[in-house]
Amino acid sequence: MPKILIVGGGYAGFYTARVLEKQLRSGEAEVTVVDPLPYMTYQPFLPEVAAGTVEPRHAVVPLRRHLKTTNVIAARVTAVDHATKTATLTPEVGEPWEFSYDIIVMTAGAITRTFPIPGIADGAFGLKTIEEAAAIRDRVTANFEKASVLPAGPARDRLLTFTVVGGGFAGIEVFGELRSLASALLKQYPTLSFDDTHFHLIEAMGRIMPEVSLETSKWVIKNLAERGAQIHLDTQLTSAVDGVIETSTGERFETDLIVWTAGVMAHPVLRNTDLPLEERGRLRLGADLRARTEDGDVVADVWGAGDATAVPDLSGGGVAGMCVPNAQHAVRQGKLLGKNIVGSLRGDEPREYFHKNMGAVAGLGIGHGVFQAGKLSIKGLLAWLMHRGYHGLAMPMWERKIRVFGNWIISFFVRRDTVGIIARENPRAVFEEYAARPKAAATRK
Incomplete structure (x- = not known):
């Protein structure tokens, strides 16, 4: 069975895995999602979570509950060597290990972009x-x-x-x-x-x-x-x-x-790979969501979607001809990506991504x-x-x-x-303040 590695369990990764679960036949492929967090965050709700109108737990989707047949690994992908088709997985506890794959799906998302402003x-x-x-x-x-x-x-x-x-x-x-x-x-x-x-x-x-x-x-x-x-x-x-x-x-x-x-920027893990990146550090993709070299050649067995990637916006919108990093694109790209991967395993040509902002x-x-x-x-x-x-x-x-x-x-x-x-940030403060401690041993004269 071909092994499909999905890097990141955000919008694009979650929806890619969901479509693969629905459309893959039994034994057709083995799917693994790697993310340090056990949930996908619905980021449009973050302002309302900050304001108390949406509960924090309601704005996340637990991966293990809703990905029934996908292997979910709680770790970070810290490096990718596509030449040997291996990824380095680093858990929070324990030693890193090498994970072998046949197809890699880069949906690592984005992080907050900051500037060196003091403070x-x-x-x-x-x-x-x-x-x-x-x-x-x-x-x-x-x-x-x-x-x-x-x-x-x-x-x-x-x-x-x-x-x-x-x-x-x-x-x-x-x-x-x-x-x-x-x-x-x-x-x-x-x-x-x-x-x-x-x-x-x-x-x-x-x-x-x-x-x-x-x-x-x-x-x-x-x-x-x-x-x-x-x-x-x-x-x-x-x-x-x-x-x-x-x-x-x-x-x-x-x-x-x-x-x-x-602002945001593509996840830094992309810098530790041999995958084709554009000037802003995003994975360079064609409209069919397959990785492309600078010359436009397809990189076999590398797919991507979401904020970590540069996807041509065929609708004519976007910035510099590319889809902007937002939830609308990530969700739709993830759904199409799952279908395209299934189609490629069965010998079909992938469809191109097209979405006109409504x-x-x-x-x-x-x-x-x-x-x-x-x-x-x-x-x-x-x-x-x-x-x-x-x-x-x-x-x-x-x-x-x-x-x-x-x-x-x-x-x-x-x-x-x-x-x-x-007191959520320091939940043990009261316990520590009043906890009984062993008395110091008496000093012998």
Whole structure:
């Protein structure tokens, strides 16, 4: 049996494995997914996880539960030598080992792209993992608790100042959601007022959300400004050491939460392979999702999809002729990739990937949203409902959809759950503080 190795269990990897399970005949191939995490994260829900409107566990899909016949290995692929068709797997505990394969599927995804700005690596949060989103929520709720017992002044201002860097979809969505969460929390803290909270979004370009029209992006800025949030356009972050924000426009303020959403890059594992990469470090693919050399020749037995790859956008959209890294493409590419691999095993020619973007929808906090499709633009409550409907149905697996919709329905009647588990990052603190310890042995004279 040919061995198919899928590197990464995110959107593209998960859906590729799902299609292979459905379409492969018994004994036709052996499929293995390697990922250090036991679940796939539905990343469009991360802003709502950060705001407490989606539970963290409901925004992930457990791989072992939903991949019935696929081998799931909890490890990292740290190197690939396609010349010998071996991959190095490194588990969290134990020694690395070599894994032999016949076909490799590169769906390693992307990581947060950062710049060497002082203070960012030491104190900022990204927004690529469920753990980051949950930690952001806990930080916000903890800061309200701390600020509620402080007098007005610099210490309280710092705790209630929240900063997001990056004005793309992810940045604007988490910015709007956190503003919504803060407004909900204020109702529970009589010692704090709306004017005590400060929200700043820093964007290097002269506009936000390039996926929507300029008119729509201006409406978003106005909507957020009316809700007490400030967007700094044409502004670069120059320093964030110890939470002290300094910008290229000369502004300076202190913050206790920095969320970095200024771009992504292909997973670094690709650098440790002999696979064909393009200038941005992504796996170079043809529209049929097979790897290609710089000259356009097919690299046998190498396939890919998702954010770690450069796939030609045959619809004429995209950036520099390539599909942009988002969930829409990753999911659809993964489904086609599974079909193409099955077809290739049976001697069929692979189909080319084609998807024309039907529009963009974003949530900006409860009751606020935008939708853009061509010249059609919908704003406000209706767009927010469209956002929830689309992503609720797009969430993989019906048992996950039910959990998400169920939580939304419950929250409609009893309001959002604003409880943060403040001690989650150090769960043993109380136990350690009061635990009995052996007495020191008496010293003999």
